[in-house]
Amino acid sequence: MVIFMNYSTPEKRKLYRQYYATCDAIHTQYSAENAARLERWLNGNRRNPPPRYTPPPPTPPYPKEILGMACGAKTRKGAPCKRTDLYLSGRCKFHGGLSTGPKTAEGKAIVALNGLQAKQHQTP
Ligand SMILES: [Zn+2]
Known part of the structure; x- marks a missing residue:
């Protein structure tokens, strides 16, 4: 038996977000x-x-196109991800996307110091 997964596409993920x-x-x-x-x-x-x-x-009513929608992100194996427990982004907990990094000038300044400072040992 062949099970056809309803893999997500950018359009379907947009519909998913709009519905919720x-x-x-x-x-x-x-x-x-x-x-x-x-x-x-x-x-x-x-x-x-x-x-x-x-x-x-x-x-x-729940749109038929996104019924049982799977994550669909490319896995390390190369096959699309089949998880159906999705966040509102339309991706699963493993494929939510990478961090986009610091946005503010303050955050960028903090990150720029990361490799320069010795570890601060804290005493409780
Ligand atoms: Zn996934």
Whole structure:
């Protein structure tokens, strides 16, 4: 039996990020509304019944293209990675990408001293 993996591509990873950003926005708004409702009840007349539970709004359907999406990064073997437990970047924990290094002038100055200084031994 041949299993066809749904390997990620830049377009699919973009769709993946967009989908979760949409869901996150919906959930953030829902949480804010619930908190505001509770706040109004706490500050208002407590003899009124407390706010009722409102079910969260539905999220958009999961796109079919990214269903079961695998990491797809090139492994040391040369084959694409098959892991499906992905971060929001659309890559797995092993292929999240390299560090992009220090960005600020301050960070670059710290890194520039790395090879010059003797190790500082700290006493607790
Ligand atoms: Zn991977």
